[in-house]
Amino acid sequence: MKILVPVKRVIDYNIKVRVKADNTGVDLANVKMAMNPFDEIAIEEALRLKEADVASEVVAISCGVTACQETLRTAMALGADRGILVETDVELQPLAVAKLLKAIALNESPQLIILGKQAIDDDANQTGQMLAALMGWPQATFASKVVVDVAAGSVTVTREVDGGSETLALTLPAIVTTDLRLNEPRYATLPNIMKAKKKPLDVIKPEALGVDVTPRLTTLKVTDPAPRSAGVKVANVAELIHKLKNEAKVIA
Amino acid sequence: MSILVIAEHDNLTLKVATRNAIAAAAKINITLATEIHVLVAGVACGDAAQQAAAVAGVAKVIVADAAHYGDQTAENLAALIVAQAGGHTHILAAATSNGKNTLPRVAALLDVAQISDIIAVLDADTFVRPIYAGNALATVKSADPVKVITVRTTGFDAVEASGGHAVIENIQASTDLGQAKLVNRELTKSARPELAAAKIIVSGGRGMGSGENYHTVLEPLADKLGAAMGASRAAVDAGFVSNDYQVGQTGKIVAPQLYIAIGISGAIQHLAGMKDSKVIVAINKDPDAPIFQVADYGLVADLFQAVPELVAAL
Numbered sequence: 394m395k396i397l398v399p400v401k402r403v404i405d406y407n408i409k410v411r412v413k414a415d416n417t418g419v420d421l422a423n424v425k426m427a428m429n430p431f432d433e434i435a436i437e438e439a440l441r442l443k444e445a446d447v448a449s450e451v452v453a454i455s456c457g458v459t460a461c462q463e464t465l466r467t468a469m470a471l472g473a474d475r476g477i478l479v480e481t482d483v484e485l486q487p488l489a490v491a492k493l494l495k496a497i498a499l500n501e502s503p504q505l506i507i508l509g510k511q512a513i514d515d516d517a518n519q520t521g522q523m524l525a526a527l528m529g530w531p532q533a534t535f536a537s538k539v540v541v542d543v544a545a546g547s548v549t550v551t552r553e554v555d556g557g558s559e560t561l562a563l564t565l566p567a568i569v570t571t572d573l574r575l576n577e578p579r580y581a582t583l584p585n586i587m588k589a590k591k592k593p594l595d596v597i598k599p600e601a602l603g604v605d606v607t608p609r610l611t612t613l614k615v616t617d618p619a620p621r622s623a624g625v626k627v628a629n630v631a632e633l634i635h636k637l638k639n640e641a642k643v644i645a
Numbered sequence: 646m647s648i649l650v651i652a653e654h655d656n657l658t659l660k661v662a663t664r665n666a667i668a669a670a671a672k673i674n675i676t677l678a679t680e681i682h683v684l685v686a687g688v689a690c691g692d693a694a695q696q697a698a699a700v701a702g703v704a705k706v707i708v709a710d711a712a713h714y715g716d717q718t719a720e721n722l723a724a725l726i727v728a729q730a731g732g733h734t735h736i737l738a739a740a741t742s743n744g745k746n747t748l749p750r751v752a753a754l755l756d757v758a759q760i761s762d763i764i765a766v767l768d769a770d771t772f773v774r775p776i777y778a779g780n781a782l783a784t785v786k787s788a789d790p791v792k793v794i795t796v797r798t799t800g801f802d803a804v805e806a807s808g809g810h811a812v813i814e815n816i817q818a819s820t821d822l823g824q825a826k827l828v829n830r831e832l833t834k835s836a837r838p839e840l841a842a843a844k845i846i847v848s849g850g851r852g853m854g855s856g857e858n859y860h861t862v863l864e865p866l867a868d869k870l871g872a873a874m875g876a877s878r879a880a881v882d883a884g885f886v887s888n889d890y891q892v893g894q895t896g897k898i899v900a901p902q903l904y905i906a907i908g909i910s911g912a913i914q915h916l917a918g919m920k921d922s923k924v925i926v927a928i929n930k931d932p933d934a935p936i937f938q939v940a941d942y943g944l945v946a947d948l949f950q951a952v953p954e955l956v957a958a959l
Contacts, residue, residue, distance in 0.1 A: 410781060488756075514777060560827070573882070610786065637942070
C-alpha cells in the first residue's frame with residue numbers, strides 16, 4: 394500500500410518570531426526554515442510502516458514556493474521514496490492545500506495519508522480534516538498510536554483527546570494526523586542526504602491540477618500580543634503567600 | 646438567518662466550553678441582531694439539550710438523537726452539521742479536541758475557510774486569532790457566505806448557564822456513514838476541577854524529576870487550593886503524567902485566576918498555553934528560567950522544600 398505524507402516548510406521552531414514593523418505579517422527574511430515538526434512525525438510513522446512491510450511506498454508532498462523542494466529533500470533524506478511539489482507563490486490557506494492534496498491523491502490512490510495535526514506557523518489544525526472531508530474518507534486526528542491491518546482493510550488509531558485518550562477503528566483508505574507522542578523522528582544521515590538528491594522530485598502547478606487556490610481569508614494586520622511584564626521576585630514562601638492573599642487577592 | 650453553535654457535551658452534561666462559544670456567538674450577534682441556535686447531537690442527550698435550552702441568549706436548541714452520534718465521531722457529526730447549515734451565517738464550536746476534529750470537515754464540505762481559535766470578534770466578518778504559538782495575533786476577514794469558526798474558550802467569558810428559555814426542536818438524524826467506530830475510550834477520572842475550567846491550576850514540569858514526585862509533591866498543594874493539575878510538555882514526554890495534563894501550544898490553553906508553575910522552565914510553547922492567566926506564580930531553582938519573565942511572583946527556590954512549606958503555610 395502507498396502512503397502520502399504532506400510536509401510544510403515553516404519557520405524553524407527554535408526561532409523567536411518577530412512581527413514586521415508595518416504589521417503585515419511576521420518577518421521571514423533571512424530566517425531559518427525547516428520542516429513542520431508534526432510533519433516530521435508523520436514522515437517517521439510512514440517510514441516505520443514501510444520498514445514493517447505494511448507500506449510499499451512513501452511519497453512526500455509539499456505545496457508552496459520553490460524552496461519547499463528543500464523540505465521535500467529532507468523528507469527523502471529521512472527515507473521517503475519520492476517527492477511532489479505543487480509550486481506556487483500564492484499564499485496557501487488550508488482549504489486550498491486540501492484541494493491540491495485531493496487532486497494528487499486521486500492520481501496516486503494511496504490507502505493512507507498521514508499529516509501533521511497542525512503547522513506551527515498558522516496553528517490552523519485544519520488540513521487533514523478538510524482533506525478527509527473532500528475525499529469522503531474517515532479520519533483519526535491527534536494520533537498517538539497507529540496500527541494498520543491491510544488484510545482487514547482497517548487502521549486502528551489511538552487519539553489524544555481532552556479528557557484522556559480514545560481508540561478508533563477506521564476503514565481504509567483513511568486520514569491520520571499526528572500528535573507529539575506518536576513517535577520520535579529519526580535524523581537524516583549524511584549518506585542518505587546525498588542519496589536523497591538523486592530521488593525523483595516532480596514539480597507541478599496548481600493550474601495543472603485544476604485547483605483554484607485563491608485565499609478565502611484576508612489578513613488585515615498582524616500585531617504583537619499584549620506584553621506581559623515581569624513581576625517581582627519574592628524572598629520566601631511567607632512573602633509569596635502574603636502577596637497572593639493581600640496584593641493579588643487570588644487566595645483566601 | 647441565524648448563528649449555529651455546536652454543543653460540547655457527554656449526553657448528560659453540557660460542557661462549559663459550549664457557553665464560551667455561545668459568548669462568541671453573542672458578540673457576533675451584536676451587529677447581526679438575529680437568533681442563536683445550539684445543535685446537540687448525541688444519544689439519549691435530552692439532559693444536555695435541556696441544559697442548552699436554559700443557557701442565556703439561546704433561542705432554539707436543535708436535537709439530533711441517534712446511536713451514531715453518541716461517540717461524537719467527526720464523519721457523522723460533520724454530515725449532520727452540513728445538513729443543518731442552511732439558514733445559518735455562522736457555525737461555531739469551542740476549540741476543544743471535538744471542535745477541532747469536526748469543524749474543518751464541515752468547512753471543507755461547505756467549501757469555505759475555517760477560522761481557527763478566535764480570541765476576539767471585531768464584527769460579523771472580522772476576527773482575531775493567535776498564530777505562531779501566540780507570539781503574534783492576526784486580524785482576519787472572511788468573505789465566505791458561511792463563517793465556520795472555532796472559539797478559544799479563554800478568549801470569551803462563558804454566558805450564564807440559566808436565564809434562557811429556548812424552544813427544543815428534534816430533527817431527523819443523517820444516515821450512519823459507518824466509517825469510524827469507537828473501540829475504547831480512557832478518560833482520566835479525577836475529583837479535581839477540569840483543567841480548562843479551573844480557577845486555580847498547579848502545574849509541574851521536568852523539575853519534578855519523576856511521576857512519583859509529581860504526585861507526592863503537587864497533589865497536597867492542589868488539594869489545599871482546590872486546584873486542577875497541569876504539566877509542561879517536558880513532564881508529559883518524560884512520562885510523569887498522561888497527555889491530557891499538558892498545557893501549551895499543542896496541549897490545553899488555560900487562563901485561570903492563578904497559575905502556579907513549579908519546576909517549569911517556560912518554553913515558548915508552554916507559555917503559549919498559560920500566559921493569559923490572571924496571576925502567574927513560578928517556583929524554580931534556576932533564577933534565569935524564562936518562566937520568571939512572565940511570572941507576577943517568582944520564587945527562586947528548590948521546589949522540594951518550597952512546595953511542602955507552601956502547603957504547610959496555607
